[in-house]
Amino acid sequence: MASFGQNQCILALMPFLSAFISLVMCRELQETSLSNKHEQWMAKYGKVYKDASEKEKRFQIFKNNVALIESFNAAGNKPYKLAINQFADQTNDEFKASRNGYFRELRTTTETSFKYENETAVPATIDWRKKEAVTPIKDQGQCGSCWAFSTIDATEGCMGGLMEDGFQFIIKNGGITTEANYPYKAADGTSKIKGYEKVPANSEAALLKAVANQPISVSIDASGSAFQFYSSGVFTGECGTQLDHGVTAVGYGTADDGTKYWLVKKSWGTEWGEQGYIRMQRGIDAKEGLCGIAMDASYPTA
Numbered sequence: 001m002a003s004f005g006q007n008q009c010i011l012a013l014m015p016f017l018s019a020f021i022s023l024v025m026c027r028e029l030q031e032t033s034l035s036n037k038h039e040q041w042m043a044k045y046g047k048v049y050k051d052a053s054e055k056e057k058r059f060q061i062f063k064n065n066v067a068l069i070e071s072f073n074a075a076g077n078k079p080y081k082l083a084i085n086q087f088a089d090q091t092n093d094e095f096k097a098s099r100n101g102y103f104r105e106l107r108t109t110t111e112t113s114f115k116y117e118n119e120t121a122v123p124a125t126i127d128w129r130k131k132e133a134v135t136p137i138k139d140q141g142q143c144g145s146c147w148a149f150s151t152i153d154a155t156e157g158c159m160g161g162l163m164e165d166g167f168q169f170i171i172k173n174g175g176i177t178t179e180a181n182y183p184y185k186a187a188d189g190t191s192k193i194k195g196y197e198k199v200p201a202n203s204e205a206a207l208l209k210a211v212a213n214q215p216i217s218v219s220i221d222a223s224g225s226a227f228q229f230y231s232s233g234v235f236t237g238e239c240g241t242q243l244d245h246g247v248t249a250v251g252y253g254t255a256d257d258g259t260k261y262w263l264v265k266k267s268w269g270t271e272w273g274e275q276g277y278i279r280m281q282r283g284i285d286a287k288e289g290l291c292g293i294a295m296d297a298s299y300p301t302a
């Protein structure tokens with residue numbers, strides 16, 4: 001009798017059971033396709049994990065990042081897109097720790113003069129890439145030498161530090177070998193910089209005058225997951241102003257939808273962003289600029 005009751009019960013539950021089973025199967029299918037996706041991603045970026053448990057851990061992170069990227073893009077409420085890139089198996093904390101070697105040290109030194117302060121010739125658009133004043137995008141790898149890549153692709157230097165320290169390092173050492181097209185290149189392929197000047201802090205207007213004249217080293221807060229997976233469009237945040245990364249502002253302009261942007265060169269390889277570049281919103285209300293871009297800008301003086 002009891003078994004008859006049980007069968008009836010199972011019959012009654014059949015529709016629910018089959019729905020449940022297809023749900024489970026669907027999840028398994030998704031899991032399989034994500035696992036394939038992870039394998040393809042590993043092949044593309046030449047990733048090898050030390051053992052199965054590491055691979056499983058990385059797969060879980062990869063899965064979470066894919067979900068984050070897909071839901072961000074599906075929401076479609078920002079003028080920029082995210083994409084799976086070389087950082088897809090890293091948590092945001094790991095990303096921050098491994099990519100950023102920038103230790104900010106607040107400086108109270110009195111400013112030298114800002115030679116562009118009276119600049120009036122400020123074109124609507126500048127792109128120093130077209131003027132060959134910008135070195136090719138390099139991947140800084142796992143070391144925090146972002147300052148060195150900011151304006152000079154130094155061959156030395158797995159050392160974190162202020163970009164200005166980078167400049168001072170070069171000054172002290174009487175030069176450093178640079179990429180062929182660096183504007184401060186001397187005849188022997190060595191760059192000699194006599195000093196650096198700071199752009200007055202917290203003024204996008206001052207930064208504009210400077211970038212109108214040359215690529216400018218800037219510092220930004222590049223720690224967020226939106227930054228980690230930025231792919232294209234004008235980046236509008238979220239980001240803070242905890243400066244942790246040295247980059248170069250190599251131009252500016254206005255996007256088709258009217259959003260003004262800074263054209264910023266990063267050192268995360270051409271796979272990241274718009275062939276290694278990010279357009280960051282310009283002219284925001286906060287005086288620090290988006291991600292603190294106007295807080296700590298400087299340039300070497302030849």
Ligand SMILES: *[C@@H]1O[C@H](CO)[C@@H](O)[C@H](O)[C@H]1NC(C)=O
Binds near residue numbers: 113115116117
């Ligand atoms: C900018 O103009 C002011 C007023 O004429 C002048 O005192 C200052 O020296 C100029 N700055 C530069 C960098 O030429």
